[in-house]
Amino acid sequence: MKNVESEILVEPKLLHGNGGRARSEKCVFTVDIEDWFHIPELPMALSVAEWDTLPSHVSGNFRAMLEIFAEKGVSVTCFFLGWVAQKFPELVKEAWSQGHEIASHGYAHTLVYQMTPEDFLVDISKAKNIIENITGAPVLGYRAPGFSVTDDTPWFFEKLAEAGYRFDSSIFPASRQYGGGLKTANFTPSVINTAYGRIAEFPMTVAHVMGRPICFFGGGYLRLFPYPLIKKMGMRVLDQGRPIIFYVHPREIDLHHPRIAMSSIRRFKSYVNLRTTRPKIEKILNDFSFTTFGKLIAESKVHGEH
Numbered sequence: 001m002k003n004v005e006s007e008i009l010v011e012p013k014l015l016h017g018n019g020g021r022a023r024s025e026k027c028v029f030t031v032d033i034e035d036w037f038h039i040p041e042l043p044m045a046l047s048v049a050e051w052d053t054l055p056s057h058v059s060g061n062f063r064a065m066l067e068i069f070a071e072k073g074v075s076v077t078c079f080f081l082g083w084v085a086q087k088f089p090e091l092v093k094e095a096w097s098q099g100h101e102i103a104s105h106g107y108a109h110t111l112v113y114q115m116t117p118e119d120f121l122v123d124i125s126k127a128k129n130i131i132e133n134i135t136g137a138p139v140l141g142y143r144a145p146g147f148s149v150t151d152d153t154p155w156f157f158e159k160l161a162e163a164g165y166r167f168d169s170s171i172f173p174a175s176r177q178y179g180g181g182l183k184t185a186n187f188t189p190s191v192i193n194t195a196y197g198r199i200a201e202f203p204m205t206v207a208h209v210m211g212r213p214i215c216f217f218g219g220g221y222l223r224l225f226p227y228p229l230i231k232k233m234g235m236r237v238l239d240q241g242r243p244i245i246f247y248v249h250p251r252e253i254d255l256h257h258p259r260i261a262m263s264s265i266r267r268f269k270s271y272v273n274l275r276t277t278r279p280k281i282e283k284i285l286n287d288f289s290f291t292t293f294g295k296l297i298a299e300s301k302v303h304g305e306h
């Protein structure tokens, strides 16, 4: 991802409102809406044709999450897998009618670096069309499966813009054992210029611990670390003037979903502390203030069409 021209989207100082306290309105809570069998990069990864034969858990799990969001009065960003939106359009309709921001997680959960630029354009365009046909509104946001944007996918932002997307939250600015990760990426939101227009990029949030970037705000680490530590690291990020992007999956509040055969380390990372996810989500929604990507972009006044 070298040679990508970008500029800062959210000036750190702009986030400091009252006396340098930055703890208002600057977190985005995101959900990647997919099923329990959409875990990338497993040796026995299932094909799209096989997905239809498996017992789906996504509807119940996602609806349970919608209830939590409604109870807390928080609008979140929903990155729908196109396959899920096609199979369960009512989930998209429910989230949309409840005021959540609707975005795309691609169609077939294929990792970006496993696709050609042309395959990628087809996958993200298909998902965009499916979701737009359900809501009747443009889908502007994208998140890559497994944060699989790497140095091997320099065409990523251009293809996103070509498909009509305007913001992205796929960059994981730390190394990851599975999936993507970009060691040299920006830690703050920025605007990427491409031949097809501009993309506002919201990287996953990391806090530095002894110089090492660690994401406390989603995935295995959110489940593994105790909540007081997650909160402390979150406040540290906000004090630095950066928004926090939290991320969860519907399966993470489902203690009884079928398990997939995988190595013991991978199993630990995929399933550790599932019982803590729901209470942690509730505490996060209580303790932090939330906005959406669309609102952050509108407030920044630097995005392409503004």
Ligand SMILES: [Zn+2]
Residues within 6 Å of the ligand: 032, 034, 038, 105, 109, 144, 145, 146
């Ligand atoms: Zn995913």
